[in-house]
Amino acid sequence: MSISIPCFPDGLFHAVAEQESASPWRGRGRMTPPASTGSPPPDNRQHIDARLMQRVAQGDRQAYGDLYDRFSGPLLGAAQLILRDSAEAQDVMHDAFVTIWEKATTFEVGRGSAFSWAVTLVRNRAIDRVRMRRRRAELLADSVLSDLGYAEVATESTGSESAALGDDARAVRAAVATLPAEQKRALELAFFGGLTQEEIARKLSEPLGTVKARIRRGLLKLRESLALRP
Amino acid sequence: MIDDHHEELAALHALDLLEGAERTQFEQALARDPALQALVLSLRDTSAALAHLAPAVPPPPGLKHRVLASIDALEKNDPAPDNVIRPAPAVFRLSRMIPWAAAAALVVCSAWLGSRYLAVRVEADLARKEQKLTELTLQSSQQQLEAERIIARRRAENAQQQIATAGTQLETTRALVAERDRLLAEARTQTAERDRLIAEARTQLTTREREIAILTQRIDIFTGAAEEIGRKLGEAQQQVARLTFELKSQGDLADFKITTLASLLKNSPQALAVAVWDPGKQEGVLKVEKLPALLANQDYQLWIVDPQYPNPVDGGVFTVDPKTGEARRKFKAKQPVGAVNAFAVTLEQKGGVPVAKGPFVLLGK
Incomplete structure (x- = not known):
């Protein structure tokens, strides 16, 4: 499976600070116990991640190193796919992990997985950089929108993935592969392309309502598929 | 729900x-x-799980060191958050702690003063950093605003140029539309004229067809009449030919001179002859019966009496069957005969004579 990821049009993203202020982990103090949300208990991997995050919040550098080893591969891959620049992707990774160290105390287990939080931090920074890059490119190119290139989305696990995350990656890719092509395309554009709803609709030449419905159905089906995995 | x-x-x-x-x-x-x-x-x-769709990239070893160095630097500036739970210090007996407590108090005071000094310095450092960050943010915002202003200005210029181009195109389009309207009107007029001509032609064609039908009927009638006339003409010609023939026949017969010659012989009173003369052809036919047989040196000779001549005109000699005394022969006059008053037969020497010398055998008028 492969998709093409467009560049990020102008004015797409909220500021990083705005994104983070909207995150469910803001302003919770250090290590509040998990809130009851009615959702199923996290699996072993999420539990291990949560425990590591708790230890990081207590200043445990060993746990921090472990968390880095677990997350850095997929996070750097996602950052690189969004930015298409390895050096910038590493800068984003650096900033995100420093933020994890600083803000670990605000993480709440019941407000989502540690991996999800880390993904949000990396993605927001990557998209923000793309936006700033596009600002410069637009100025130079006389505000002509142009694609900066395309990247391939992986369908198979790579040898560089850790064994544990490799299982997750395989499960996610298998679940995404079961989605209808139009739902998959909309989700990929929304996640990696960082486009607005209207821009996704224009990119796909579909009505806005259709794109919204595809994102909703795709995400719900993906959640259902991932919940059913062994 | x-x-x-x-x-x-x-x-x-x-x-x-x-x-x-x-x-x-x-x-x-x-x-x-x-x-x-x-x-x-x-x-x-x-x-967030969608991040797994990207191929995992092994981070370079230096990145982890860089991250750890950054949090080390953070730790030096902010060694421990206030609410971080730290291990509790060990508890000692008060009596043994008094001297140490004094020393400790001194150390604590020194440490507190030191920490306050460090805290103030760190706060000042942080304030400078915040000021620098604010300046950078302001500079970035100014650059962004300048960029947006330039972009907006260029877009406006492009829009004005597009409006001008569109206006020119609109004028051109209007002129083209007017020209096409004119051509269309002309074409409509021509079409109407052609329609009218076509209608007229159709009317004329209909009239001609009707006239042709009438003429065809008349031709048929005339053809039938001509055939009838031809037939009648043929019949009339046949009738005329027949009547002509009849008239001619009647005329010929009327012109014919038919004369019965009676015997002038005492020894052959039964002798008889009939002479028929065709004045047109200047010839005739003689038929005799019961004439006496001739001697070898004798011939009967026919004479035609025409008043225009002093002597009878020679009609030629003939003989008869010695047994029956009959003869039938055509004869011609030696001279042109105008009118026939009588026929006569004489007995003459063999071969005949120019002027009658012998006795009359037969005579008729």
């Missing part, structure tokens, strides 16, 4: 796709609805 609309908004929110008023309204609803909050959280986890 979350309706489809809020479920859709939750999915969009999980992917950070909500903006403006839509986002504000949804976040207000989200704050009131724990079930919606749970849905958003689960969908955020799900959307």
Whole structure:
């Protein structure tokens, strides 16, 4: 499976600070116990991640190193796919992990997985950089929108993935592969392309309502598929 | 129960796709609805899993060192958050702690003063950094505003140019439309004229067809009449020929001179002859019966009496059958005969004579 990821049009993203202020982990103090949300208990991997995050919040550098080893591969891959620049992707990774160290105390287990939080931090920074890059490119190119290139989305696990995350990656890719092509395309554009709803609709030449419905159905089906995995 | 609309908004929110008023309204609803909050959280986890679609990239070893060095630097500036739970110090007996307590108090005071000094220095350092950050942010904002101003100006210039181009194109288009309208009107006029001519031609054609039909009928009638006339003419010609023939025949017969010659012989009173003369042909036919047989040196000779001559005209000699005394012969006059008064037969020497010398045998008028 492969998709093409467009560049990020102008004015797409909220500021990083705005994104983070909207995150469910803001302003919770250090290590509040998990809130009851009615959702199923996290699996072993999420539990291990949560425990590591708790230890990081207590200043445990060993746990921090472990968390880095677990997350850095997929996070750097996602950052690189969004930015298409390895050096910038590493800068984003650096900033995100420093933020994890600083803000670990605000993480709440019941407000989502540690991996999800880390993904949000990396993605927001990557998209923000793309936006700033596009600002410069637009100025130079006389505000002509142009694609900066395309990247391939992986369908198979790579040898560089850790064994544990490799299982997750395989499960996610298998679940995404079961989605209808139009739902998959909309989700990929929304996640990696960082486009607005209207821009996704224009990119796909579909009505806005259709794109919204595809994102909703795709995400719900993906959640259902991932919940059913062994 | 979350309706489809809020479920859709939750999915969009999980992917950070909500903006403006839509986002504000949804976040207000989200704050009131724990079930919606749970849905958003689960969908955020799900959307975060999409990161696994990217091929994992092994980070370079230097990156981890760089991250750890950065948090080391942070730790030096902010060694321990106030609310971090640290291991509790060991408890000693008070009596043994008094001298140490004094020393410790001194150390604590020194440490406190030192830490305050460091804290003030760190705060000043942080303030300088914040000031620098603010300046950078301001500079970035100014650059961004300048960039947006330049972009907006260029867009406006492009828009004006496009409007001018569109105006020119509009004028050209209007002229073309007017020219086409004129051509269309001309074409319509020509079409109407042609329609009128076609209608006239059709009318004439209809009239001609009707006239041709009438003429055809007349031709048929005339043809029949001509055939009848021809037939009647043929019949009339046949009748004329027949009548002509009849008239001619009647004329010929009328002109013929038919004379019966009686015997002048005492020894052959039964002798008889009939002479028929055709004045047109200047010839005739003689038939005799019961004439006496001739001697070898004798011939009967026919004479034609025409008043225009002093002597009878020689009609030639003939003989008869010695047994029956009959003869039939055609004869011609030696001279042209105008009118026939009588025929006569004489007995003459063999071969005949120019002027009658012998006795008359037969005579008729």
